[in-house]
Structures are given as C-alpha cells and as structure tokens.
Amino acid sequence: MTDQQTFSLDGKSIAFEDGDTIMDAALRSGEYIPHLCHNPEFKPHGSCRVCIVNVNGRHVSSCTFPASQDLKVESNTAEIKQKRQSLLQMLFVEGNHVCPGCEKSGACQLQAVAYYCDMLSPHFTHFFPRREVDASHHDFLIDYNRCIVCELCVRASNDVDGKQVFSIQQRGIQRHLAVNSDSGRLGDTSFSKTDKAAHVCPVGAILPKDIGYNQPIGHRLYDRQPISQVGDVAANDKTLQEEDTPHG
C-alpha cells in the first residue's frame, strides 16, 4: 500500500490516482471547477478554456493537465475568476445567445457557469453572426446560434454511437459544427433520439422537439441551486436511462 497521492487545490488537499487530470481528481473529491467542453465520459478536449487554473504560475486547462504530487493549483482566485468571465463573455458575444427567449434557459450549462462565475454582462461587442436553425429531424432540432463548438456531440457520435453524424468545418472565427449528410441536414442522417450525441449538448444547440418550456420557472435545473451543486447538464439528463428501462 503506497501513500495516497495528493495535490493542493485552493489550499485543500485533493487525492488523485495515476492518470488523473486535475479535473478528474477535483470532481471525484466533490470540488467544482467550472467547465463547458469537458464531460468526464469523453476524452478531455481543453478547448473552451473555462476550466483554466493557475499551476505554479502557469495557466493550464484543468481537464487536460495531469495531476501530480504536491502540485499547487489555484482555481477560486479573483484573477482566475476574471479570466473565466472574459472567456464566457467571448462565448456569449460570438454566438446568438438570447437567454430570455431560449427554451434551454434555466437548464443551460453556459448560462449556469456564467452565473457561477458572476458574469453580469456580455461586455464585448456582439458579433451577431447569421446562423441557421435545422428543424429537419423528426425528434430533434439544431439551433446553430447557440453552438459553442465544444465538439461533445462530435465526440459522442464518433466514439459512442459510431455514427459520425457531426463534424467541424473551417477554422478561426469561421469554425463551426456541420452535419454529415449531402444536404447538411440532420433529418438526412441516421441520428436518433437515443443517440448519446442527443444528450451531451451543454447548451441549447441540440434540443428535443415537442417538449419546450416544459419546466416552470423555479423548477428548472439550475433555478434553486448553482451548477457547482447540481452538476452538468449531461449528467442530469435521465432521458436515455428512462428510454432504456422497459415501461410498466
């Protein structure tokens, strides 16, 4: 039996196992580090940068940085919080996020993380890009206005569903999600409501049809408790389990 390996996160001792990232160990210990593109079921991505922490004076994404003995990690500092706010503001102005009218409002990870990080305004000039809505699929719609290109749906469709329904196009500010079909429409793919990819979107970009605004205000996912206690959108999505369980 070897001694338990630990590192420090904001002064607290966090136990970790070989192969853990900072995020893995923190989440297991019940310590929340805000994140958007990370979902523990998938290979870490490190693209949204919201989970940045300060490790020995260097900023790293905690979802990709390997934990190691006696690492000194700072997450809840004024400086990191400020940076997270700016990153979130960038995500908000890059797309078209109209929270008051969005059916994901109250149960959206981008919004919940923004609340958690005390983001009070978008600050930057809005880009107002022209983006489409794809309602071609029977059960699901894609609203590209809300996509934050976290690639979780891409990863889920490739790695779990084995369907390769999504891919990424272009680069830079033009980088965007696309659907793998000749028409570019979701309805022309084998995408189904039981796909993993249908249940990983942290925002309101991939949404089930016919059940919008079904939760009254006050009962939505993040209405009563912050995301640090409730957890990710995907972790709270019980649809797949319900579908899997025989009725009766």
Add this chain to the structure above:
Amino acid sequence: MDIENLFQDVRQRLNNHYDSEKLLLLQVLQLANQKGMQFTTDFFSSLSERLSLPATEIKGIASFYSFLDKPRNTQYDIRISDNITDQFQNNAYVINTLQEKYADNPKVNIATTSCIGMNDQGPAMLVNGYTIPNLGPGTLEHVFSLIDDNIPLTSWPSELFTVADNIQRKDILLNDVSGNGTSLNKLTNAEPDEILSIIQNSGLSGRGGAGFSTASKWRLCKQAETENKHVICNADEGEPGTFKDRVLLNSYANQFIEGMTLCAGIVGASQGYIYLRAEYLFLLPKLNAVLQKRRDDNLLGNNILGKKGFDFDIDIHLGAGAYICGEESALIESLEGKRGIPRNRPPFPVTQGYINQPTIVNNVETFLAAAGIVEHGADWFKNTGTEKSPGTKLLSISGDCKKPGVYEFPFGTSIKDILSACGASDTQAVQVAGAAGHMVAPDEFDHAISFEDYATAGSFMVYDHSRDLFQVIKNFADFFKHESCGFCTPCRVGTSLQSDLVEKLVEGNASSYDINEIKSIAKLMQTTSHCGLGATASTAILDLIEKFPQLLEKRLKHLDYTPAFNLDAALEQSRQITGREDSQSHIGGYHD
C-alpha cells in the same frame, strides 16, 4: 483524372510505409488542387467511399487549409502575398492592377494570401501555386500578355519564376557544413551515444524559437522502446518575414537532410518526412532530386553507408496554407492528413507523435547545425555565439534596408550591428521574430539576438520613419485572425475582437478605453490560449502601445470613450437633406 489515379500518383511520390490511406488525405487533396480538379460533391463522395470517412469530414479537413478552402477553380489562380513588407513594397499596385484588368474575367481568380516568404524580393505572388517574385510593372506586363494569350502556366518562361537566394553573410553553418556523408560516416563508426554527446556538448538548441535542447530531445526519443519512430523536418516556414529556410531548402538540402538522417540513426527511426509549406511548391522538384541522389549514393535508403539495419528514407509532404501547422503538434496532425489543430501536451511528440509513435520534430536549420556539429565537433559550434546561446543564427532580413536577404550572425550580435550590416538607415523600429515577435524601438538597438535577449526564429523586418507602424499592427492583427485554428475560445474570439479594436485604433477612432480593452484581451490570450499562436498574437500590438507612446497619443482622438464610427460623418446625409452646414449641424470634435 479519377480518384484511383490520384491515389496512385500520390503513392508514387512516397517511399515510406503508410498504415492507412487516410494518412495521405491532405496530400491527395493537395495534388488534386494542383492538378486543377474541382472539389465537387462527387469528388468528396468518391473520396468518402474510398477512405470510409464522411464526406463532410473530408470537406472539414479541406476547409481548414487556405489553399483548399478556396481551391483553384480558374485557369489562372493568383494569390498575392500580403505581409506588411509586401504592403510596404506596394503590393497594392499589383492587386489593383490585376483587379482592374481581370475583375470580370472568368479564367482568372485574384486573392491575397499570408506571407509567402519572398520579402527580400517582393512584391510576390503565387500563380497556380508557383512563385513569381519582383512584381514590378515590367513583370506584370509580361504576366498580362501570357494570360491574355492563354499560355498555360507550364509554358511560361522560367525567368519569371527565378527566386534568388540573396545570401548576404555567411558564417559557420553556411560555410563549413558539407552534407556529403562525413557526419554519417562518423555515426556508423561510433556508438550513437558518443555522437549524441557531441551534440550535447555543443549546446545546440532548437532553432525554431522554443530553444529546447536538441540532444535532450533526441535522447528522450532514443530511449523510447518502440519499433517505429519518425523524424520530421519542419519546413513550414510560415512566420511572416522569414525566408531563410527557403534558401536552405534550395541550396543546402544535402546538409539538412544529412542532419535528419543522422537524427534517424541516433534515435532509431526509419521514416522521415519533410513538411514543406505549400508556398514553397517550386522547391519540390529540386528537393526530390537531392533525395534521389542521396539514395543513389547510399546516404538514404537501406543499410546506409553499408551499415546493416541503418534504414531511413524521407518523404516530402506539402502543407496547404495554414500558419498553425508550423506548431509541431499541429504539424503532426496535418501530416496525418487531418485538420491542423495543436494537440494537448503531455504526451509530447518524443513519446507520442506521428501516429502516436515517438517522433522528432526539428526545423531545417537545427538539422543542418546538427550535421555540422558532428562533422566538425562541438567546439566548432560553441566557439561562436554566447555562453547561453552557442552558435549562429540565420536571419531573414527585409524591409527598409539596402541589402535584404539571408544573414548568418553569431548569437549575441546587436540589433544595431545587424542594421548596419544590412544597410538600414533612419530606422523607426525593427520587428524581431515576425508577427508573433517583438517590435523593437531604437533605444533597444543595443540589445542582441540570442535566447537570453531577443529570441528569434529568424524573421527580421526593418521599418524606417516613412512607415506607419499602425499599419503594421493592423496587418498582424488581421493575419492572426485569419490564421487562428479556432479551437480555443480566447484565440478564436480574441483575435477577432483584437482585429476590430486595432482597426478602430488605426482609423483614429479609438480612445484610451479601447487601448485598455486591447491590453486586457491580449493578457487573456497570452495566458489562457491553447497554444503559442494565441499567446503571441498580441506581442507586437502591445509593443507599439508601450514603446511608442508619442505615436499612440497622436492617433487617439479622445482619451475617454469614443464610438466605433464617426458621428459627424453619420449626420452628413441629414445635413444634405436639410441643406444645413451651420455649426449646430455638426457634432463637436468631429468637424474637420
């Protein structure tokens, strides 16, 4: 030409073993574009069928690269280099003249492109991928007549495409390295560790800018216990203002290829790759000839120099217009035929690089230096330079100087001495290390080129007092916005925000609030970006703000908030309609 022939053609150009044809996808797309094949839906679906990849994913790969995102679809595809030095060499004349003449001509496409490495002989452009430098009125008239007469590019006179080396100063690297097998002979007659210790003693560190110890990198890779290892030469010289690799690739190919072979022999790699930027397509035939000659001379191939088991060969892969692919892990992704997104590290390429196998990535100059060090000994190298930066550095000098070209200087040479050597006068600022590097002001010209002072991969652009430094940072801000891979939030969004704010500044509409915005976005990009592109995209902009306060003050209209547009100009239409021109019809401060 059909897809089958295309793959055969690509295969024929390659010697290495490839587990999957997917690894060749970028090369297939590249060649298809060179051949003028149209990227139609049918084209993508044939590729999709052949490679069992969704067509949209293949489109996603093509769209990542500038040259494939907008592939050639006209008889003459013209891309004019638009680096700041090109702009200062009046590339606007080239662009305007071409546009005036061919704007509505369906056989000609005119666009601009990021720096094509011809700063010492610009303005320059690519026609169907091939470089034409020195675009004065005479050259342009010649090009017009060829286009008007429908002469196919292959029949254009070769003098149009003549690219000069312009070597202005030689030192040890350009004088002494033979590339004739001497260093390989030493390797075959010694233990690899002995040779590695020579390189270790020389203190050689990577010439690409990061400055990691070359011997340490090679040792880590050597220690990896796997059957297959790879050696990659980074010839994706994309930093604006640098062209010294162009000269090495053209005239010192044996020398750097010997360095690659040496590296392979030491670390135990059997497959090598030169990742050549697409802008240097014109160098491909010559490089292939050198590789073939070395195979014939038993300096490449199986049992090199008669040593059993010393097997190594090199394939040339072409890039397709993406600055980010100069970053080593993005380069590896691109070499695997994918989008050039930098990887998360660790793991580092030395343990998990190309197809997740141990891989060495060094740049052209580093391989050349390694060959020289083994040929002439560690002292030959470390007798020049400084204690912390032994050896010499190749600089690509361009801009406002009498003798632009390639200069080899010992590390530790001051900027002042370099300026004097290249015949620069009335210098307002020097851009050291390219768009990602520093804008150096005259009071710093006593500083030197070295890892401990001004580190550089070789770009050195000189601006005299006739230049507008704000045009420089606008050019750079646009460059980074265009070249960001878009993977991480701060770089994807930050480079766009930065470009808008810099434009506001250049137009004279910025206030000190905007300067603070630029600074805070810069700080965010520097500290939170996924890779070096975002981290360095603001360096020159911050330098201008900090080091040239007098220029900044002149450019700022107001010290507090100013809207992004000219309020007074916006009222012009109303004034015209109402026929007013009195002072009350103008907004104060804007009345010229």
